[in-house]
Amino acid sequence: MPQSYLSIEQAKEAGREGTVVDLRGWVYRTRGSNKLVFLVLRDSTGIIQCVGSKDDLGEEVFKRSKELFIESSVTLSGTVHKDERAPGGFELHLNRIEAVKAAEPFPITKDQSEEFLREKRHLWLRSRKMNAILKVRSTVTGAIHEFFRGRGYYEFTPPIFTPNACEGGSTLFEVKYYDDVIYLTQSWQLYAEAAIFSLERIYDVSPTFRAEKSKTSRHLSEFWMAEMEAAWMGYREAAKVAMDEVRFITERVLERNRADLELLEADPSRLERALSKEWPMITYTEALGLLRDRGGLEVEWGKDLRTIEEEKLMEHFDTPVVIIQYPKEVMAFYKPVEPDAEAPGPVARCFDMLAPEGYGEIVGGSERDTDMDSIKKALEKQGEKVENYDWYLDLRRYGSVPHSGYGLGVERLISWLCKLDNIKDAIPFPRTMTRTFP
RNA sequence: GCCGCAGUAGCUCAGUUGGCUAGAGCGUACGACUGUUAAUCGUAAGGCCAUCGGUUCGAAUCCGUUCUGCGGCGCCA
Numbered sequence: 001m002p003q004s005y006l007s008i009e010q011a012k013e014a015g016r017e018g019t020v021v022d023l024r025g026w027v028y029r030t031r032g033s034n035k036l037v038f039l040v041l042r043d044s045t046g047i048i049q050c051v052g053s054k055d056d057l058g059e060e061v062f063k064r065s066k067e068l069f070i071e072s073s074v075t076l077s078g079t080v081h082k083d084e085r086a087p088g089g090f091e092l093h094l095n096r097i098e099a100v101k102a103a104e105p106f107p108i109t110k111d112q113s114e115e116f117l118r119e120k121r122h123l124w125l126r127s128r129k130m131n132a133i134l135k136v137r138s139t140v141t142g143a144i145h146e147f148f149r150g151r152g153y154y155e156f157t158p159p160i161f162t163p164n165a166c167e168g169g170s171t172l173f174e175v176k177y178y179d180d181v182i183y184l185t186q187s188w189q190l191y192a193e194a195a196i197f198s199l200e201r202i203y204d205v206s207p208t209f210r211a212e213k214s215k216t217s218r219h220l221s222e223f224w225m226a227e228m229e230a231a232w233m234g235y236r237e238a239a240k241v242a243m244d245e246v247r248f249i250t251e252r253v254l255e256r257n258r259a260d261l262e263l264l265e266a267d268p269s270r271l272e273r274a275l276s277k278e279w280p281m282i283t284y285t286e287a288l289g290l291l292r293d294r295g296g297l298e299v300e301w302g303k304d305l306r307t308i309e310e311e312k313l314m315e316h317f318d319t320p321v322v323i324i325q326y327p328k329e330v331m332a333f334y335k336p337v338e339p340d341a342e343a344p345g346p347v348a349r350c351f352d353m354l355a356p357e358g359y360g361e362i363v364g365g366s367e368r369d370t371d372m373d374s375i376k377k378a379l380e381k382q383g384e385k386v387e388n389y390d391w392y393l394d395l396r397r398y399g400s401v402p403h404s405g406y407g408l409g410v411e412r413l414i415s416w417l418c419k420l421d422n423i424k425d426a427i428p429f430p431r432t433m434t435r436t437f438p
Numbered sequence: 439g440c441c442g443c444a445g446u447a448g449c450u451c452a453g454u455u456g457g458c459u460a461g462a463g464c465g466u467a468c469g470a471c472u473g474u475u476a477a478u479c480g481u482a483a484g485g486c487c488a489u490c491g492g493u494u495c496g497a498a499u500c501c502g503u504u505c506u507g508c509g510g511c512g513c514c515a
Contacts, residue, residue, distance in 0.1 A: 028476095035472040051473075070476090087475060109465050110476045111450035115507060171513080212513060213439070225515065307511075352515090361515055409515030423515095434507070 005075070009045035012090045016080045023048070023092070024075040024100070026126070027068050037066050039097070040087070041076070044131070049086040050078060052094035065097050071126070073100040114422070121429060122438045132260035133425055136253055136418055140410060141205050143252040144226045147245050148203040153228065156195045156202035158188035164388060171212045173221075184209035189334070189405060190392050192229035193368060196403055197395065203228040205410065213433055217422040218360055220411060222431035229405035235367040236281075238404035239322050239351040242363045243279050245408065246320060246353065250275060253417050266419035274319040274356065281322040281351075285343045287313055301344045304330040311358050320362070324351040334378075336369040351406070359416040365406020372396045 005022050025043035032038060037052045054062045068074065078092035085091075108120055108127075117124045124130055145155070161177065162185045172183040186208055195202050208225040228241065250271050253261070261268045282290070287305065291297040295312045299305070304326070305313070314321065325347035328337055335348040350366035369375050372393060379386050386393075411426035424430035429438065 029474095031474045031477055033471050033474075033477090036474075038474045038477090040475085049475080053472080083473095085473060085475080105448085105466060107448065107465090109449055111464055113450070113508095116449070208515080210514070214511095214513065215509065216511085217509075219514075223515070304513090306513095364515060407515060412515055 007045040008041065008043050008048045011048060011080055011092070012046075012088070017082055018079065020077060020079050020095070021092070022075065022077045025073070027070050027072045027074060027103070029070065030066070030068060032066050037062065039065065039068070039094075041074070041092075042126070042128075046088075047128070048088065048090055048092055050076060050092040050094050050097075052097060056093070056095055057097065061097065064099070065094075067102075068099060069103045070106040071123075072103040074098060075100060118424065118430070118435065119437070125428060128263060130425070130428075132257075132263045133414070133418055133420070134428065135260050136257045136264075137410075137414055137426065139253050139256050140249055140414055140417070141224075141226075143249040144203070144205050144245070144408075144410075146252070147248045148228065151201075153201045153203045153230075154199045156188075156192065156199060156204055158185065158191040158204060158206065160185050160207070162191075164190060164392075171210045173209050173211045186210050187225070187407065188227050189229070189368075189407075192227065192405060193392070193395055193403065196229050196231040197399065197401075200231045201228075202230075208407075215433060217424070218412065218415075220423055220427060220430055220432060223423075223427065224410040226408040226410055227405060229403065231401050231403045233404045234402065235349040235351055235365065235404045236324065238365050238367070238406055239281060239324060239353075242351075242353055242365060242406050242408065243281075243320070243322060246362070246413065247275060247279075249413065250417065261418065264418050264420075266417065270318070270357075271417065277319050279319045279321065280317065281324060283325045283341070283343070284323055284327065284347065285325070285341075287323050290316065302327045302329060307360065310354055310360060314354055314356055314358065318356050320353050320355050322351050322353050322363075326350055326352070331366070334369050334375065335366040336371070336374070349404075355412065355416040357416065357419070359412060361409070362412045362416065363406050363408045365404065367402065367404045370396060370400045370402060 005024050008023060008025065011021050011023060023041060025041045027039055028042035028047050029040040030038065035054050039050045039052065040047050041050055052062060052065055057065065074097055076094055076097040078094040081091055081093055082089060083091045108117070108123055125134070161175065161182045163182060172186060175182050175184055188204060188206065192202060203226070205224060205226045207222055209222055211221065212219065230238065254268055254271055258268055285301070288299050288301060291299055291309060291313055294316055297309060297312055299309055325338055325341050325343065328335070328346040328348045331348040331350055335350045337346050338349045341347045348366060352361050353363035354360060355362045375393065375396065376386050379389055411423050414420070414426040415423050418426070420426055424432065
């Protein structure tokens with residue numbers, strides 16, 4: 001066995017031509033005739049075509065190499081050649097090939113359906129498509145840490161089991177907890193609000209669970225949210241941080257994953273175009289005006305923007321757009337009223353960020369209410385028991401300060417960056433209302 | 439919660455107004471082929487037509503039940 005193996009990416013580096021290299025990986029494709037075998041090798045870095053002739057390999061090895069099924073693990077060695085006939089421009093002329101473990105016939109063939117690929121997701125992860133998405137995903141989560149740490153934020157990890165509802169109880173997953181019942185978190189917010197009195201500026205990237213009965217290509221029951229919470233910060237400033245964050249992540253993906261985006265047919269230039277422009281921040285009331293004047297869509301003031309309205313609105317933009325000051329009535333209890341707004345009714349100090357190309361809401365955030373009485377009233381109105389939130393009210397009793405925060409939907413962002421048809425491809429093992437397997 | 443679509447070979451799909459022994463491609467097995475691009479050519483194996491019930495001389499096909507999956511709306515990230 002050779003001492004050191006190269007990756008396929010390394011084997012294609014300049015200056016390697018004519019040298020003998022050792023590679024290892026998995027069989028991606030095989031083709032052949034009675035004198036030649038073409039075997040495309042795959043590893044985490046890419047693919048390369050390997051050519052073996054009966055003369056070079058010997059009758060026995062040649063025959064066995066032709067019998068290797070797709071996804072067999074192999075080690076091999078050969079000479080690097082530049083060859084226009086090979087996919088990718090390089091190929092390896094084999095002088096040795098050994099199966100580490102011969103595979104059984106691989107169930108995924110060229111005829112595929114979304115449903116079948118999800119059923120075989122544990123194997124489909126090996127596909128070039130999933131490989132590219134997972135690489136982008138790694139860049140995205142890494143960039144989130146880099147962004148916040150570079151700005152003096154602390155990572156703060158919230159509990160996943162929670163006794164409280166926070167955004168209305170209907171969408172919580174109940175979990176048996178010893179002899180009791182508890183819920184899976186659907187937001188870190190209440191705990192983040194406790195932590196800012198210690199750390200002032202915090203962020204996290206963690207799983208979130210929502211039992212919404214949403215059967216769409218934009219919803220998951222388990223997804224990852226990148227959240228931030230900051231003391232002494234207003235909602236407009238938080239919205240600017242969100243825009244900076246999404247910009248930063250997009251830059252990093254363009255730097256590190258250009259080839260992955262191209263493989264996914266997610267034209268990088270559309271992201272470059274978005275980065276080259278200012279991203280608009282408009283009010284809800286202005287958005288309604290836009291819909292009426294440019295879209296011919298009349299929306300009654302006070303109604304939340306639905307999917308159709310959001311899509312219609314985003315037809316006019318090729319960058320993400322932040323919408324601020326939604327009507328107070330449609331917002332959760334913790335969002336305070338903006339007194340200075342020019343609007344037909346009370347509006348909240350809150351914002352959403354919509355992605356272009358129909359990818360919908362990627363960020364939702366707000367300033368948090370610091371007024372004890374209005375929090376209590378809002379909780380009662382939602383049917384919550386105020387005494388369950390007494391610990392949360394303590395945060396208002398002891399040195400309350402203005403503060404804001406937001407949550408970024410990691411899979412929604414990845415969907416936009418990678419131009420995915422379905423959010424279920426943005427996470428390795430999607431969990432939806434009907435899928436918990438594999 | 440509401441609305442729509444689909445279940446036929448391991449996979450992707452045909453299957454006419456109800457009519458003979460249910461078809462193709464891919465994959466698999468065997469064979470042929472010196473440069474293939476998820477090669478090509480030949481042969482073969484492979485089916486409780488999702489389920490239960492009904493109509494009929496006769497049902498993959500028509501009607502109803504149940505189950506499973508997919509998508510849209512609402513809600514959200």
